Amino acid sequence: MTRRLPTDGRLVLAIGADAPLQHQLSRLLRSWGYEPVAVSSVDDALAACADNVFLCTLVSLPSNGAGALLLDGLRRLLTHDAQAGPIIALCENGAGREALGVVSQVVSQPILPDDLRQAIETALAQSRPVPSGSLYDPWGRVRQEIALWRSPKMHEVWEVIRQAAGVDVTVLVCGETGTGKDVVARAIHAFSPRRDKPFVKVNCAAVPRELLESELFGHERGAFTGAHQLKIGKFESADRGTVFLDEIGDLHPALQAKLLHVLQDGAFSRVGGRATIKVDVRVLAATNQDLERAVAEGRFRQDLYYRLNVIQVVVPPLRERVEEIPLLADYFVQRYAGMFHREGFSVDPATMARLCRHAYPGNVRELENLVKRMIVLGDPHLAKTPMAPGRPAPVAAPEPPVRVTPASTVRPLKEVARAATLAAEREAIAEALRRTGWNRVQAAKLLKISYRALLYKIRDVGLGRVPGVPEASQSGAGAL
Numbered sequence: 001m002t003r004r005l006p007t008d009g010r011l012v013l014a015i016g017a018d019a020p021l022q023h024q025l026s027r028l029l030r031s032w033g034y035e036p037v038a039v040s041s042v043d044d045a046l047a048a049c050a051d052n053v054f055l056c057t058l059v060s061l062p063s064n065g066a067g068a069l070l071l072d073g074l075r076r077l078l079t080h081d082a083q084a085g086p087i088i089a090l091c092e093n094g095a096g097r098e099a100l101g102v103v104s105q106v107v108s109q110p111i112l113p114d115d116l117r118q119a120i121e122t123a124l125a126q127s128r129p130v131p132s133g134s135l136y137d138p139w140g141r142v143r144q145e146i147a148l149w150r151s152p153k154m155h156e157v158w159e160v161i162r163q164a165a166g167v168d169v170t171v172l173v174c175g176e177t178g179t180g181k182d183v184v185a186r187a188i189h190a191f192s193p194r195r196d197k198p199f200v201k202v203n204c205a206a207v208p209r210e211l212l213e214s215e216l217f218g219h220e221r222g223a224f225t226g227a228h229q230l231k232i233g234k235f236e237s238a239d240r241g242t243v244f245l246d247e248i249g250d251l252h253p254a255l256q257a258k259l260l261h262v263l264q265d266g267a268f269s270r271v272g273g274r275a276t277i278k279v280d281v282r283v284l285a286a287t288n289q290d291l292e293r294a295v296a297e298g299r300f301r302q303d304l305y306y307r308l309n310v311i312q313v314v315v316p317p318l319r320e321r322v323e324e325i326p327l328l329a330d331y332f333v334q335r336y337a338g339m340f341h342r343e344g345f346s347v348d349p350a351t352m353a354r355l356c357r358h359a360y361p362g363n364v365r366e367l368e369n370l371v372k373r374m375i376v377l378g379d380p381h382l383a384k385t386p387m388a389p390g391r392p393a394p395v396a397a398p399e400p401p402v403r404v405t406p407a408s409t410v411r412p413l414k415e416v417a418r419a420a421t422l423a424a425e426r427e428a429i430a431e432a433l434r435r436t437g438w439n440r441v442q443a444a445k446l447l448k449i450s451y452r453a454l455l456y457k458i459r460d461v462g463l464g465r466v467p468g469v470p471e472a473s474q475s476g477a478g479a480l
Helices: 019-031 042-051 068-078 113-126 140-146 152-165 181-190 209-217 253-265 291-296 302-308 322-339 349-357 363-377 413-435 440-447 451-461 471-475
Strands: 011-015 035-039 056-060 087-092 105-109 171-174 199-203 242-246 282-287 311-314
Touching: 011 019, 011 042, 019 035, 019 113, 035 042, 042 068, 056 113, 087 113, 105 113, 113 199, 140 181, 152 181, 152 311, 171 181, 181 199, 181 242, 181 282, 199 209, 209 253, 253 302, 291 302, 322 349, 322 363, 413 440, 413 451, 440 451
Parallel strands: 011 035, 011 056, 056 087, 087 105, 171 282, 171 311, 199 242, 242 282
Antiparallel strands: none
């Protein structure tokens, strides 16, 4: 009989993995705040479930697939669902297809950390309810971070999310690196009718171009050298759920055409396959690039841009919502102090003021990493944490909970998106013109758009001539 293990609800059971894989699983699970428990067989797993409750169970399937005895054992384990949690199969490509009726998720080996974490989150979202706000609730962190959105600009972002969540259309999330585009995408899914279905994220910049098509759409056995087994792609595994395409601006032109076809028809073929696969998937995309400029330069398909940009959410940088910095810093302290066994860690007022003065080119992610570094190093005064100087900013006192905006004052989505886009373009164009002394030819080169396009943009965003600047300097190669 296995003894009851000390736990605060973080246990994850791992069955049958070899020593190297068990080491990898243990390292990853602990880094995410879980406590792994390894057993060698389903019988040992059943004994462990008799005395302990697990969030989920990971089972390593052999390369030749799940045999009848193993499948029978997994079905027996399912009868202990309250203890074992959802079952996630770890297998070589395609080897676990016969187990799909038993397991909740399938993760291919060699394991990619993002794939495993996503499978755990999806499995938990589809399984028994978890207390709201729990660290191990897959959407708990999303709700917690949304509660910290206190600035007027983030109130506007929330209004767009709230309206977009219930409408099954594509959404393009724009913003600088580290602003929280991932949180926005997860929030749209979490508040949508698809919330109980898979949320599958793909970073288009992180997967090599030659492998990305297989990652998105899967491949048939023998499709190319090394394709020894059938692989299920992200779109197929996300059926009836949501696919989040991060860094969409880095998508190769050949894949842009295939993605456009999927958005239009909801159908695709695996690499090396002839059969047409139909899926019901909502697509969310995010980018830190100017896709309009990419379209003008021929790097991004215009028709795909319009398909993705049905609704646009522009996430402002942290320097434009300084009042949220103390709240975010305290949130990260609470989140990581316990994880790194630094209970009682706090940020003193002088250090908090310094945090608020920083410019944050890396935005919320940079603030999170700064706080994490302070906790790990036991350095509450930032003495060991170099920070670039930023413009002074007041430390705002926490405001009341997020206000409710009367329906009569909510602007239409297109108006919000258009206003945010024009404001961003106006700021970028004005900066380029200032740097070039209002020489539009040089400004166009700096912005990497054509001179004619710049003329239209200047007119659209309402930038006129600047008093005190000579007419010749403003004219460039022509006049408006």
